Amino acid sequence: MVETAPLKPTADPTSGHTVSRYDRELAKLRGIILRMGEHVIEQTQAAVAALVDGDESQAFRVLDREPQIDYLSLDADEEVFRVIARRQPTAVDLRIVLALSKIAGDVERAGDKTARIARQALELRQMEKPAEPLTEAMREAFRRLDEKACCMFERGIEAVATFDVTQSLTIFEDEPALYAASHEARQQLGEQNPPDLIPRQTICLLTSAHALERIGNHAANIAEQVIYVALGQDIRYRNREILIETLRHRGY
Amino acid sequence: MSTTVEAMGQRVGAMSAAELSSRPDSRATVGDVTVANPRMVCREVDVWYGSKQAIKGVSLDIGKNEVVSMIGPSGCGKSTFLRCLNRMNDTIDGCRVEGSIQLDGQDIYDKGLDPVPLRAQVGMVFQKPNPFPKSIYENVAYGPRIHGLTNNKAELDALVEASLRKAGLWNEVKDRLDQPGTGLSGGQQQRLCIARTIAVSPEVILMDEPCSALDPIATAIVEELIDELRANYSIAIVTHSMQQAARVSQRTAYFHMGDLIEVGETNEIFTNPRHKLTEDYITGRFG
Numbered sequence: 001m002v003e004t005a006p007l008k009p010t011a012d013p014t015s016g017h018t019v020s021r022y023d024r025e026l027a028k029l030r031g032i033i034l035r036m037g038e039h040v041i042e043q044t045q046a047a048v049a050a051l052v053d054g055d056e057s058q059a060f061r062v063l064d065r066e067p068q069i070d071y072l073s074l075d076a077d078e079e080v081f082r083v084i085a086r087r088q089p090t091a092v093d094l095r096i097v098l099a100l101s102k103i104a105g106d107v108e109r110a111g112d113k114t115a116r117i118a119r120q121a122l123e124l125r126q127m128e129k130p131a132e133p134l135t136e137a138m139r140e141a142f143r144r145l146d147e148k149a150c151c152m153f154e155r156g157i158e159a160v161a162t163f164d165v166t167q168s169l170t171i172f173e174d175e176p177a178l179y180a181a182s183h184e185a186r187q188q189l190g191e192q193n194p195p196d197l198i199p200r201q202t203i204c205l206l207t208s209a210h211a212l213e214r215i216g217n218h219a220a221n222i223a224e225q226v227i228y229v230a231l232g233q234d235i236r237y238r239n240r241e242i243l244i245e246t247l248r249h250r251g252y
Numbered sequence: 253m254s255t256t257v258e259a260m261g262q263r264v265g266a267m268s269a270a271e272l273s274s275r276p277d278s279r280a281t282v283g284d285v286t287v288a289n290p291r292m293v294c295r296e297v298d299v300w301y302g303s304k305q306a307i308k309g310v311s312l313d314i315g316k317n318e319v320v321s322m323i324g325p326s327g328c329g330k331s332t333f334l335r336c337l338n339r340m341n342d343t344i345d346g347c348r349v350e351g352s353i354q355l356d357g358q359d360i361y362d363k364g365l366d367p368v369p370l371r372a373q374v375g376m377v378f379q380k381p382n383p384f385p386k387s388i389y390e391n392v393a394y395g396p397r398i399h400g401l402t403n404n405k406a407e408l409d410a411l412v413e414a415s416l417r418k419a420g421l422w423n424e425v426k427d428r429l430d431q432p433g434t435g436l437s438g439g440q441q442q443r444l445c446i447a448r449t450i451a452v453s454p455e456v457i458l459m460d461e462p463c464s465a466l467d468p469i470a471t472a473i474v475e476e477l478i479d480e481l482r483a484n485y486s487i488a489i490v491t492h493s494m495q496q497a498a499r500v501s502q503r504t505a506y507f508h509m510g511d512l513i514e515v516g517e518t519n520e521i522f523t524n525p526r527h528k529l530t531e532d533y534i535t536g537r538f539g
Contacts, residue, residue, distance in 0.1 A: 016532075090535055093535045232524040
């Protein structure tokens with residue numbers, strides 16, 4: 001009799017190879033991406049602080065540190081090449097390598113968005129007037145959008161750490177709230193626009209709102225790749241509501 | 253809306269199969285063992301060596317013009333199963349085969365069936381090239397001659413040339429057909445053995461680790477040949493090389509401790525196997 005196999009994938013699909021070095025190579029690749037993710041979360045918070053509170057030092061810090069994410073992205077690419085060349089991964093290993101490669105791209109682009117927000121924060125206050133371009137309501141709207149985008153991105157990175165389907169679903173479930181927060185920020189900008197806010201400043205704020213929304217989108221892309229690894233199904237471009245409903249129904 | 257949900261449910265049904273499944277019944281192979289156009293049909297095949305059961309209720313079709321690879325750890329029964337397909341196990345004392353194996357609808361274990369012509373119809377290429385200690389020409393001509401497949405020397409010459417051409421060896425040996433087959437390189441010897449198998453007009457060619465004794469260049473040539481032979485023959489190949497199985501076959505069967513665990517399209521098996529044992533083996537986690 002063949003022993004009954006477990007119903008679900010093991011907690012860590014990168015482990016358990018007969019060649020333990022293979023485990024270490026996959027763990028190294030994932031570790032690089034987790035580090036990139038941590039940087040992006042810190043960068044997002046700092047960039048939004050620069051935008052909302054006018055803290056220029058935070059903006060400069062974000063711009064200084066942004067290349068670190070790019071360099072880590074190069075390291076991730078190199079590790080992907082090495083693993084493919086040395087191990088010729090198949091099945092779940094192949095999915096892990098392909099998914100981590102795509103996730104690295106998403107995290108790197110999310111890092112670019114944080115730098116974009118930091119540049120907008122600097123430009124916003126380089127204009128002569130008004131002294132304070134954001135009303136209190138606008139600040140609140142940006143903080144809510146930041147909180148939603150950051151929370152989604154953080155959960156995306158956590159999901160990568162364990163290839164967790166349930167965690168990924170919560171990110172999809174948060175997408176409507178992300179779009180609502182983004183819409184609210186833009187609406188505040190339209191309705192409560194200070195009378196002397198010049199068009200360039202309006203563009204800076206719109207660009208920042210869009211960048212934050214995109215960080216949330218990158219989190220959803222990451223969640224798609226996590227599900228691809230865990231379940232072996234490419235769920236991109238599928239109807240989110242039906243996907244969430246069916247996977248929840250299956251106990252995730 | 254309900255239709256869409258149903259469609260999604262079906263897709264998720266495929267998804268749940270993609271999860272690493274349990275296998276409550278050890279004889280329930282994951283995947284479809286049948287093909288639309290079968291040449292050999294094996295059903296519930298059991299093989300014993302004395303009291304030890306080596307194959308447990310294996311069912312598998314081998315289709316026309318396809319290459320089926322059989323993979324699995326040492327001792328899993330893949331070579332034993334391959335040898336059942338042309339009754340090579342008949343020569344092993346204490347070996348007992350049960351179940352049904354049909355070639356074009358005929359039971360190959362029928363008591364009235366002579367295994368010698370069967371082994372011409374279902375030829376075998378072995379792990380180590382084993383040319384006869386005869387000339388290159390005689391290595392290929394031997395089978396057609398004893399099976400009476402030609403009427404005269406001219407026909408035999410033509411058959412030898414055609415077989416060597418199909419095996420991709422003609423241009424390399426046409427000027428030295430009278431020299432010993434054992435004088436060829438390892439890769440050439442293996443192609444000579446393939447030519448010898450082809451010469452008796454088989455329907456199915458069985459290959460038991462045909463490239464394990466060859467260098468990468470000779471392996472590539474034999475793999476290219478396997479792909480060409482598929483146009484005219486059905487091929488079942490046992491290999492320990494995952495990459496070779498992925499490269500040469502259209503379907504792959506994974507054996508484990510005498511059970512056929514999973515069978516499916518090679519692309520699926522190597523990207524998204526449905527059984528955990530298959531995944532563990534092909535990803536190098538089998539311990």
